Amino acid sequence: MMKLKPRKIFGIFVIVLMYLSSVLFYFSRYPEIGIQDKLVYSMVLIILSPYHLFVLIIGIYFLILRKHRIIDFILIVIFVILFLPISPFYTVFPTPGFTLWGDVFSPFLITEERGIKYLEGNATLEVKILAPDDTPVKNLEVDLWTADAPSGPPNAGINYTNKDGIVVFKIPPGRYKIGFNIKNFPKNVICPETIEVEVSEKEVAQKTIKLQPK
Structure with missing residues (x-):
């Protein structure tokens, strides 16, 4: 049985975390959307969102590439910063400065503009x-x-x-x-x-x- 190295486990963790964060967003924000649609939209979101795509690349890097201490350290620091609640990249929806559009999202969502805090509630x-x-x-x-x-x-x-x-x-x-x-x-x-x-x-x-x- 092949034993996974810690860096590969970390890479898998990052990839799974990205997908789960997208799925949980749709489940909490848009309960009216069907489960199958939520799963599909979550996949598309990871590809279209610069934020999700960048973190996904970090996960793939740790999963398939060899160890490089300096690059590893830099990417881990970036990964932690991106997930801090006080991160400068943080918005209501985690796609900083990025607007989603097109028929694949139902309903559509636009990210908040810098300096504007839109309301959220139940x-x-x-x-x-x-x-x-x-x-x-x-x-x-x-x-x-x-x-x-x-x-x-x-x-x-x-x-x-x-x-x-x-x-x-x-x-x-x-x-x-x-x-x-x-x-x-x-x-x-x-x-x-x-x-x-x-x-x-x-x-x-x-x-x-x-x-x-x-």
């Missing part, structure tokens, strides 16, 4: 965007503000609709304003005014917005 807000012909509008930015927020960039969250025109926010209970970014809003429809909605932990708050043609 209440769920689901917003569905429909075109004038009742077809779903995908890849549309949906912005979220607290009800008392002044004018300016969204302070509660930013997200993008999936292929079904749906976007989901996990936020604290309360009143919020739903709006859009006029800079990247479709030119052939009217950009709605902000819409207020009440969100609680008791049930999923659902809001359907049908866009009107110009």
Whole structure:
């Protein structure tokens, strides 16, 4: 029976940890997604996210390459720093400065911008965007503000609709304003005014917005 060396065990640990962190993220953040989809999205996330991909490379390095003390030490230090809660790379979603998009993620998630702390909580807000012909509008930015927020960039969250025109926010209970970014809003429809909605932990708050043609 082949005996694994400590560095190979560490490499396997890092790879498994990366996958489990992705899976746990989807299970905790998006319980409405099916288990099979969670497992698939987690694999894709590791490839598309610079953060996950870099740590995955560290794991592969320790698994298949020979020992090199200096490189080993540097990579281990980087690995530890990346997983510290106070790490400068830490964001709500562990993909620093990286935005996810495309039909493979349902619903989509955008990372917080530097200097902006978006809200997180146990209440769920689901917003569905429909075109004038009742077809779903995908890849549309949906912005979220607290009800008392002044004018300016969204302070509660930013997200993008999936292929079904749906976007989901996990936020604290309360009143919020739903709006859009006029800079990247479709030119052939009217950009709605902000819409207020009440969100609680008791049930999923659902809001359907049908866009009107110009």
